[in-house]
Amino acid sequence: MRVYLVDTGALLTNWVQKNPDARFVAPSSVIEEIRNRPSIQRVESLISLDRLSIEDAQEHCIREAQKAATETGDISVLSTQDIDLLGLAFRRSRNGDEVTVVSTDIAVLNVARFIGVKILDPRGKISHDVQWMMKCPACGNSTKNTKLVECEVCGTKMKRRSVSRRKIK
Numbered sequence: 001m002r003v004y005l006v007d008t009g010a011l012l013t014n015w016v017q018k019n020p021d022a023r024f025v026a027p028s029s030v031i032e033e034i035r036n037r038p039s040i041q042r043v044e045s046l047i048s049l050d051r052l053s054i055e056d057a058q059e060h061c062i063r064e065a066q067k068a069a070t071e072t073g074d075i076s077v078l079s080t081q082d083i084d085l086l087g088l089a090f091r092r093s094r095n096g097d098e099v100t101v102v103s104t105d106i107a108v109l110n111v112a113r114f115i116g117v118k119i120l121d122p123r124g125k126i127s128h129d130v131q132w133m134m135k136c137p138a139c140g141n142s143t144k145n146t147k148l149v150e151c152e153v154c155g156t157k158m159k160r161r162s163v164s165r166r167k168i169k
Protein backbone atom coordinates (compact mmCIF):
# COMPACT_ATOMS: atom_id res chain seq x y z
CA MET A 1 0.00 0.00 0.00
CA ARG A 2 1.22 3.49 -0.85
CA VAL A 3 0.91 5.99 1.98
CA TYR A 4 1.76 9.66 2.24
CA LEU A 5 2.97 10.72 5.66
CA VAL A 6 2.08 14.38 6.06
CA ASP A 7 3.20 17.06 8.50
CA THR A 8 1.56 20.34 9.44
CA GLY A 9 3.23 22.25 6.62
CA ALA A 10 2.01 19.72 4.06
CA LEU A 11 -1.53 19.75 5.44
CA LEU A 12 -1.65 23.54 5.11
CA THR A 13 -0.84 23.47 1.39
CA ASN A 14 -3.24 22.78 -1.49
CA TRP A 15 -1.28 19.67 -2.38
CA VAL A 16 -3.60 17.54 -0.25
CA GLN A 17 -6.68 18.76 -2.21
CA LYS A 18 -4.93 18.18 -5.49
CA ASN A 19 -4.39 14.50 -4.74
CA PRO A 20 -7.89 13.16 -4.10
CA ASP A 21 -6.92 9.49 -4.42
CA ALA A 22 -3.98 9.52 -2.05
CA ARG A 23 -4.07 8.08 1.47
CA PHE A 24 -2.62 10.37 4.11
CA VAL A 25 -1.34 9.45 7.52
CA ALA A 26 -0.26 11.87 10.25
CA PRO A 27 0.83 11.42 13.86
CA SER A 28 -1.56 12.69 16.56
CA SER A 29 0.91 15.42 17.56
CA VAL A 30 0.56 16.96 14.07
CA ILE A 31 -3.22 17.02 14.37
CA GLU A 32 -2.86 18.60 17.83
CA GLU A 33 -0.65 21.29 16.32
CA ILE A 34 -3.36 22.18 13.79
CA ARG A 35 -6.13 22.02 16.42
CA ASN A 36 -6.24 25.78 16.96
CA ARG A 37 -5.82 26.80 13.34
CA PRO A 38 -8.59 27.64 10.86
CA SER A 39 -7.42 24.73 8.70
CA ILE A 40 -8.54 22.23 11.34
CA GLN A 41 -11.92 22.08 9.56
CA ARG A 42 -10.27 20.97 6.35
CA VAL A 43 -8.25 18.40 8.28
CA GLU A 44 -11.31 17.12 10.11
CA SER A 45 -13.18 16.71 6.85
CA LEU A 46 -10.28 14.65 5.48
CA ILE A 47 -10.48 12.46 8.58
CA SER A 48 -14.25 12.02 8.26
CA LEU A 49 -13.85 11.11 4.57
CA ASP A 50 -11.41 8.44 5.67
CA ARG A 51 -8.62 9.96 3.62
CA LEU A 52 -6.48 10.98 6.55
CA SER A 53 -5.74 8.61 9.36
CA ILE A 54 -4.02 9.35 12.63
CA GLU A 55 -1.37 6.92 13.66
CA ASP A 56 1.50 6.97 16.11
CA ALA A 57 4.75 5.10 15.84
CA GLN A 58 5.89 2.76 18.59
CA GLU A 59 8.61 3.88 20.95
CA HIS A 60 11.35 1.90 19.19
CA CYS A 61 10.51 3.51 15.83
CA ILE A 62 10.66 6.96 17.47
CA ARG A 63 14.10 6.10 18.83
CA GLU A 64 15.26 5.00 15.39
CA ALA A 65 14.01 8.28 13.96
CA GLN A 66 15.99 10.20 16.61
CA LYS A 67 19.04 8.15 15.79
CA ALA A 68 18.70 8.82 12.05
CA ALA A 69 18.24 12.55 12.69
CA THR A 70 21.33 12.56 14.88
CA GLU A 71 23.29 10.89 12.07
CA THR A 72 22.27 13.54 9.54
CA GLY A 73 22.85 16.38 12.02
CA ASP A 74 19.23 17.57 11.82
CA ILE A 75 18.08 16.52 15.31
CA SER A 76 18.53 19.95 16.92
CA VAL A 77 16.08 21.64 14.55
CA LEU A 78 13.40 18.94 14.54
CA SER A 79 10.26 19.26 16.63
CA THR A 80 8.45 16.45 18.45
CA GLN A 81 5.97 16.37 15.56
CA ASP A 82 8.82 15.96 13.07
CA ILE A 83 10.30 13.03 15.00
CA ASP A 84 6.85 11.43 15.35
CA LEU A 85 6.40 11.67 11.58
CA LEU A 86 9.81 10.16 10.89
CA GLY A 87 9.08 7.39 13.41
CA LEU A 88 5.99 6.61 11.34
CA ALA A 89 8.18 6.37 8.25
CA PHE A 90 10.11 3.59 9.98
CA ARG A 91 6.93 1.85 11.13
CA ARG A 92 5.18 1.95 7.76
CA SER A 93 8.19 0.93 5.70
CA ARG A 94 8.70 -2.06 8.03
CA ASN A 95 5.09 -3.01 7.33
CA GLY A 96 6.02 -3.16 3.66
CA ASP A 97 4.13 -0.01 2.71
CA GLU A 98 5.47 2.29 0.05
CA VAL A 99 6.11 5.43 2.04
CA THR A 100 6.39 9.01 0.86
CA VAL A 101 7.12 11.71 3.43
CA VAL A 102 5.42 14.97 2.43
CA SER A 103 6.82 18.00 4.20
CA THR A 104 7.76 21.63 3.64
CA ASP A 105 10.65 21.29 6.10
CA ILE A 106 14.04 20.65 4.57
CA ALA A 107 15.39 18.96 7.70
CA VAL A 108 12.46 16.50 7.79
CA LEU A 109 12.90 15.69 4.11
CA ASN A 110 16.62 15.25 4.58
CA VAL A 111 16.18 12.68 7.37
CA ALA A 112 13.44 10.89 5.41
CA ARG A 113 15.76 10.58 2.45
CA PHE A 114 18.46 9.24 4.79
CA ILE A 115 16.01 6.62 6.11
CA GLY A 116 15.42 5.54 2.53
CA VAL A 117 11.79 6.51 1.93
CA LYS A 118 10.51 8.74 -0.84
CA ILE A 119 10.22 12.45 -0.19
CA LEU A 120 8.03 15.17 -1.59
CA ASP A 121 8.01 18.91 -1.03
CA PRO A 122 4.47 20.01 -2.00
CA ARG A 123 5.84 23.36 -3.13
CA GLY A 124 8.36 21.55 -5.31
CA LYS A 125 11.19 23.78 -4.23
CA ILE A 126 13.49 21.56 -2.31
CA SER A 127 16.06 20.93 -5.00
CA HIS A 128 17.20 24.53 -5.31
CA ASP A 129 16.64 25.59 -1.75
CA VAL A 130 19.02 23.24 -0.05
CA GLN A 131 22.46 24.48 0.64
CA TRP A 132 24.72 22.43 2.83
CA MET A 133 27.37 23.18 5.35
CA MET A 134 29.36 21.07 7.77
CA LYS A 135 29.23 21.82 11.46
CA CYS A 136 31.27 20.39 14.30
CA PRO A 137 28.98 19.08 17.07
CA ALA A 138 31.76 19.48 19.64
CA CYS A 139 33.25 22.95 19.14
CA GLY A 140 30.77 24.56 16.73
CA ASN A 141 33.31 25.15 13.96
CA SER A 142 31.55 25.32 10.58
CA THR A 143 32.55 25.31 6.93
CA LYS A 144 30.89 25.33 3.52
CA ASN A 145 33.32 22.66 2.39
CA THR A 146 31.01 19.63 2.57
CA LYS A 147 33.86 17.29 1.79
CA LEU A 148 35.48 18.05 5.12
CA VAL A 149 34.75 15.01 7.30
CA GLU A 150 36.74 15.87 10.41
CA CYS A 151 36.80 19.18 12.26
CA GLU A 152 40.00 21.08 11.56
CA VAL A 153 39.92 22.56 15.05
CA CYS A 154 39.26 19.56 17.30
CA GLY A 155 39.14 16.49 15.05
CA THR A 156 35.51 15.55 15.77
CA LYS A 157 33.41 14.06 12.96
CA MET A 158 31.54 16.93 11.26
CA LYS A 159 27.77 16.84 10.74
CA ARG A 160 26.02 17.99 7.61
CA ARG A 161 23.49 20.79 8.04
CA SER A 162 21.35 22.69 5.59
CA VAL A 163 22.04 26.40 5.52
CA SER A 164 18.75 27.64 4.14
CA ARG A 165 15.69 26.37 5.88
CA ARG A 166 12.17 27.26 5.03
CA LYS A 167 9.81 26.17 7.69
CA ILE A 168 6.10 26.88 7.77
CA LYS A 169 4.80 26.97 11.31
Ligand SMILES: [Zn+2]
Pocket residue numbers: 136137138139140141151152153154155156
Ligand atom coordinates in the same frame (compact mmCIF):
# COMPACT_ATOMS: atom_id res chain seq x y z
ZN1 LIG B 1 35.49 20.89 16.36
